[in-house]
Amino acid sequence: IGGGVAVVLLILFAMMARSRGDNASAAETTKTETITVGTENVAVATTGSIMTGPTISGTLEPEREAVLRAQVQGSVLQTYADQGQGVGPGTVLARIDATGIQDAYNSARAQVVAARNAADIASRDQARNEKLLAAGAIAERDIEQSRRASIAAQAALEDANSRLATAQKQFRSTTAASPFAGIVSERPVSAGDVVQPGSALFTVVDPSSMRLEASVPADQLSLIRVGVPVTFTVSGYPGRDFVGHIVRVNPTADPTTRQVRIYVSIPNAGRALVGGLFATGRISTSARTGLVVPASAVDVRGTAPFVMRIKGGKAERVPVQLGLNDRTSETYEILSGLQAGDTLLLGAAQGISPGTPVKVTMPATPAATSSSVPR
Structure with a gap:
């Protein structure tokens, strides 16, 4: 019996040693996996x-744009520029028939000449009668008449000058000229078209600077101020960044969206940007x-x-x-x-x-x- 117990104990010790060895091996394997x-x-x-700051998006537009409209009625005699053509300040773009206006202008100039002559005569008569009155050669009522005549002649001259200025302005309005250096973007009229006052003749834009109007939530207004830089990516120029800055902030928020309108100016000296492109920007409040x-x-x-x-x-x-x-x-x-x-x-x-x-x-x-x- 004693020998059997010893054998059993030996078997148990062997099994326990083998189990500890297996566990150590498994732990070592897990540890080194x-x-x-x-x-x-x-x-x-x-x-x-x-950087941090709100994102904005919108459509680029030229910062300066002028729509030239007809000031008088008439037929377009000739146009001198086409779309995409560069023009300088004061460049004549179109002329409108000024036949009737030219006649009115010439008549106004003639009336000014006549009124000036009449005013000169009345002034000389008054001066002569003033001397005669001083010498006692005429009565006081005679000098009063001369004075009234001189005043009336001066008033007639001023009226004639005013009519001439109006006629001259209308005559100049028959010529459409560019107000600044830029590029013609639209020309809806051609030679022979009859235009009315207010009809669009040309649209001239200055591409050297672009503008983006966008909105930001009112809760981010504390991050917005004039002069803060804005970095843009523009459709058509993948991988290229453009930089502008905020120039104006609307003082009131939209009552429906609770957003505030801002205006961003983007230099465009190389004229790479054109109006109508969609731009996505980032206001750099911290960078x-x-x-x-x-x-x-x-x-x-x-x-x-x-x-x-x-x-x-x-x-x-x-x-x-x-x-x-x-x-x-x-x-x-x-x-x-x-x-x-x-x-x-x-x-x-x-x-x-x-x-x-x-x-x-x-x-x-x-x-x-x-x-x-x-x-």
Whole structure:
């Protein structure tokens, strides 16, 4: 019996030793297991620019635009510019038939000449009668008559001059001239067309500066002020940024949308921009250069934000101090905790436990993939 008990005890000791060895081996295997992640699950901290501010959008329009309209009725004799043609200040663009207006202008000039002569004669008569009165050669009533005649002649001269100015203005209105240097964008009339007062003749724009009108929510009004820069991307120019600045802010909000209208001026010295293009802008209320990481790399659910960094081939949890948050580009500024070049985990890979070995694999190239397929 004693020998049987001893055998049983030996068997139990052997089984327990084997179990401990298996558990240690399993623990060692678990401890050294390496987790592989793809490049889509990692990001690198980089030094770059980051900004905050509301986004705006709208259609670009020339900052200066003039619609030249007919001031008088008549037939268009000739046009001197076409759409897309550059013009200078004072350049004549069209002439309207001025036959009747020319006659009225000539008549007004003749009336001025006649009225001036009559005023001169009345003035000389008054001066002569003043001398005769002083010598006692005429009565007081005679000089009064001369004075009234001189006053009436001067009034007639002023009336004639006024009529001449009106006729001259109408005569000049038969010529349409550009008010500033620019480009003709529209020309709705041609030679031979009969126009009425108010009919559009030409539209001239100054393309050296563009304007964007946009709206921002009233709760962001504290971020808006005159002079704040705005960075734009414009349809038709992918990958190119344009910079303007706020020049005016509407003092009242729209009662329906509760948004405030702002006006942005964009220099266009190279004339790359044209009116009618759609632009999306970003008001740069705060901007600086620093360490930038994707927002998806930062866990802000707890009391203190942190990231999961790969260092020395293992995952580690690193507390970080955050700066600006660019909601448009979905990035954070890191003030402390990381350095440029640090590799961070994203998405589901952030659930890897600290201390776990991590390996980043590059995606296989098509050539490598095809060569690995057995024939």
